[in-house]
Amino acid sequence: ARLSIGLLFGGESPEHEVSIVSARSIAAHLDPERFEVRPMGIARNGVWVLNGDPFARLAAGEMPPRGPYPFLPLEAGAEMAELPDVFFNAIHGAGGEDGQIQGFLEPLHRPYTGAGLLAMAAGLDKWITKRIWESGGLPVVPYVGLTEEEWRRGSGEVLRSLAALGLPVFVKPANLGSSIGIEKVKREEDLPAALERAFTYDRRVLVEQGLTVRELEVAVLGGDDPRVSVVGEILPAGEFYDFKDKYLDGKSTTRIPAELPEGVANLVHRYAVDAFRALDAYGMARVDFFLDRSTGRLFLNEINFIPGFTSISMYPKMMEASGVPYAELLTRLVDLAVRRFEEKA
Ligand code: ATP
Ligand code: MG
Ligand code: MG
Ligand code: MG
Numbered sequence: 001a002r003l004s005i006g007l008l009f010g011g012e013s014p015e016h017e018v019s020i021v022s023a024r025s026i027a028a029h030l031d032p033e034r035f036e037v038r039p040m041g042i043a044r045n046g047v048w049v050l051n052g053d054p055f056a057r058l059a060a061g062e063m064p065p066r067g068p069y070p071f072l073p074l075e076a077g078a079e080m081a082e083l084p085d086v087f088f089n090a091i092h093g094a095g096g097e098d099g100q101i102q103g104f105l106e107p108l109h110r111p112y113t114g115a116g117l118l119a120m121a122a123g124l125d126k127w128i129t130k131r132i133w134e135s136g137g138l139p140v141v142p143y144v145g146l147t148e149e150e151w152r153r154g155s156g157e158v159l160r161s162l163a164a165l166g167l168p169v170f171v172k173p174a175n176l177g178s179s180i181g182i183e184k185v186k187r188e189e190d191l192p193a194a195l196e197r198a199f200t201y202d203r204r205v206l207v208e209q210g211l212t213v214r215e216l217e218v219a220v221l222g223g224d225d226p227r228v229s230v231v232g233e234i235l236p237a238g239e240f241y242d243f244k245d246k247y248l249d250g251k252s253t254t255r256i257p258a259e260l261p262e263g264v265a266n267l268v269h270r271y272a273v274d275a276f277r278a279l280d281a282y283g284m285a286r287v288d289f290f291l292d293r294s295t296g297r298l299f300l301n302e303i304n305f306i307p308g309f310t311s312i313s314m315y316p317k318m319m320e321a322s323g324v325p326y327a328e329l330l331t332r333l334v335d336l337a338v339r340r341f342e343e344k345a
Pocket of ligand 4: 288302
């Protein structure tokens with residue numbers, strides 16, 4: 001019999017629309033011989049949309065009221081007789097990529113794609129991620145993490161470490177994606193205002209040394225012994241790879257595989273697996289790197305557990321270039337979900 005796949009998409013994060021596009025692509029390519037897709041949309045108000053055509057309803061911006069189920073955020077009259085065999089999570093950012101949905105699904109006792117709660121929660125938080133990687137001896141760009149409270153108090157220690165970073169710096173909210181809230185600061189006098197803006201997104205903010213970099217990415221797929229794709233490169237159109245470049249003008253270009261100096265690809269592969277394991281990841285991740293143009297040094301930037309997932313997104317393209325076509329990739333992710341579930345049971 002075919003496995004029923006509860007395809008979760010949408011969600012409450014600013015990446016809601018990107019998720020709809022990712023999920024449509026997944027639904028169109030999941031092997032129809034093995035899988036029967038049940039789209040499960042999460043509207044912008046957090047309500048689960050199961051009736052009719054959830055793709056069309058979310059795309060139209062529908063936000064139905066919650067049904068009369070005190071413990072479940074389902075729309076009223078949700079037509080679902082039983083749970084799907086496996087959940088396929090295509091929700092980017094907060095709600096889907098930060099441990100929330102994983103914690104929600106655990107008590108349902110069904111496999112779900114991707115890693116568990118711990119990896120997701122740690123991996124979406126840039127500050128926690130860096131601390132875990134550093135403690136494992138992995139290279140990260142010099143940074144200072146600060147809370148809003150430390151900034152307001154004018155903590156002397158924090159101010160000294162900020163000054164030691166030099167200029168330019170990148171200011172980033174700890175928990176976000178798609179470059180939202182990220183600013184490059186070139187003059188000391190602009191730092192306070194940039195921090196204020198970052199604190200409107202998060203109580204915790206990172207300030208990183210701004211390097212002149214090449215941006216490399218790699219796709220990791222698997223469980224305890226994951227495989228890594230060829231290395232890809234992003235060539236941003238503007239000064240850095242910002243929101244506009246990612247989703248609005250699409251002027252940045254990519255290279256798969258990237259042309260790299262001797263030894264760099266091997267190092268990327270090694271760090272990617274170590275970075276994946278250090279966070280207890282499972283299933284998939286896109287691991288992003290910076291190659292410093294002036295020193296040639298390689299740094300881990302961040303990990304994305306639900307990266308953009310249309311058939312032309314970086315993760316699937318890098319996997320395809322490494323011998324795993326898109327439909328096959330989807331099958332493997334479902335098989336990995338089942339394997340992880342059985343290993344835990
Ligand atoms: P994603 O959409 O990939 O999840 P994100 O919002 O998590 O992105 P980052 O990848 O940390 O954010 O930063 C966004 C972009 O800003 C990077 O791709 C790069 O172009 C630039 N950038 C960030 N940090 C630095 C740095 N320390 N030095 C140079 N450039 C940087
Ligand atoms: Mg990110
Ligand atoms: Mg992301
Ligand atoms: Mg990034």
